[in-house]
Amino acid sequence: MVRAMTRQRHLNNEELAVETDIAPNKIRAWIRSGKFKIYDYPNLADNCDLCRAPIRSGKLCYSCTTRIKDDVEKVYQQERLMRERLRQANAYISRK
DSSP states (O other): OOOHHHHOTOOOHHHHHHHTTOOHHHHHHHHHHSSSSGOOTTTOOOETTTTOOOEESSSSHHHHHHHHHHHHHHHHHHHHHHHHHHHHHHOOOOOO
16 A cells, blocks of 8 residues: 555545555545545545545534534523523612
């Protein structure tokens, strides 16, 4: 396999799998575990765990990461507003 990698460093995951008779999932696992230094191989990429877009590092692409962060922030804001409304509903004005 190393011979194929050095000969054809511009292969993508599928082409490398055909050339070396190694399952594409195994190649993806090697990329994710760091056995391949993908900066030497510009066309090799892992897939985002959510949308399957090609990524070069991590487990999620930028758009999925951003979407998850936005969703968490939105839920946090909704919970904060609910707590504030509940606090205001339970508050009373004391007269002196």
